[in-house]
Amino acid sequence: MDLGFSCANCERVVCHTNHAKDGPDNCPTRLMGDTMERVKDEYLKLEVAEFARQASIQEFECYLQLPEGTTPRNPRVEETAQFAKKMGYRRLGIAFCAGLRQEARILDEILTRRGFEVVSVCCKAGGVPKETIGIAPEQKIAGPEHWETMCNPIAQAMVLNESGAEFNIAVGLCVGHDSLFFKYSNAPTTVLIAKDRVFGHNPAAGLYLSKSYYRKLRRKEE
Ligand code: SF4
Numbered sequence: 001m002d003l004g005f006s007c008a009n010c011e012r013v014v015c016h017t018n019h020a021k022d023g024p025d026n027c028p029t030r031l032m033g034d035t036m037e038r039v040k041d042e043y044l045k046l047e048v049a050e051f052a053r054q055a056s057i058q059e060f061e062c063y064l065q066l067p068e069g070t071t072p073r074n075p076r077v078e079e080t081a082q083f084a085k086k087m088g089y090r091r092l093g094i095a096f097c098a099g100l101r102q103e104a105r106i107l108d109e110i111l112t113r114r115g116f117e118v119v120s121v122c123c124k125a126g127g128v129p130k131e132t133i134g135i136a137p138e139q140k141i142a143g144p145e146h147w148e149t150m151c152n153p154i155a156q157a158m159v160l161n162e163s164g165a166e167f168n169i170a171v172g173l174c175v176g177h178d179s180l181f182f183k184y185s186n187a188p189t190t191v192l193i194a195k196d197r198v199f200g201h202n203p204a205a206g207l208y209l210s211k212s213y214y215r216k217l218r219r220k221e222e
Pocket residue numbers: 006007008010011012013014015016022023024026027028029030
């Protein structure tokens with residue numbers, strides 16, 4: 001069903017208030033009442049209820065009320081560790097990109113110091129050549145004549161599944177590889193680092209600059 005939902009372009013945003021039914025004609029809050037009722041039932045499910053409650057408490061605890069106003073206080077690394085503690089997780093999985101090995105190592109150290117058991121798996125685990133998934137020689141980054149190991153997010157997920165990781169953390173997985181990891185991971189996954197090769201893993205910078213230096217991002221295409 002396509003009812004033209006476009007919260008991104010909404011000018012009313014009344015869902016933030018107790019007048020949530022006063023949204024525009026294409027408002028999902030207005031039009032999807034049955035779905036919203038089913039959603040409530042999902043939050044009552046045993047495996048979801050505590051997760052959702054703790055996530056919301058975590059969100060609350062990320063702010064301080066100071067005399068000069070509300071201010072954020074937790075970097076995402078801190079938030080990740082705090083949330084995992086709240087949920088009572090002992091064993092955390094890190095699924096990282098080979099290009100962010102240093103970051104994965106630092107994260108492993110931080111989480112270990114915070115009392116977690118950490119299991120980490122690199123995207124190249126399995127050592128499978130790219131030809132296996134139909135990559136042509138001229139599509140290899142290092143050049144046609146070189147061996148190139150494919151990123152293997154399914155292996156990362158399955159190894160972490162079998163290692164008993166209770167909560168996974170994605171560190172710099174590529175677009176698409178991350179999707180496969182999410183699909184195959186049994187444990188819930190959070191993203192610590194979203195890879196952006198240009199903007200130092202801060203993809204939002206592309207949006208911030210899309211009306212100035214990176215206008216090309218706004219080009220029209222069919
Ligand atoms: S849910 Fe409705 S009111 Fe909220 S942003 Fe979307 S369209 Fe606007």
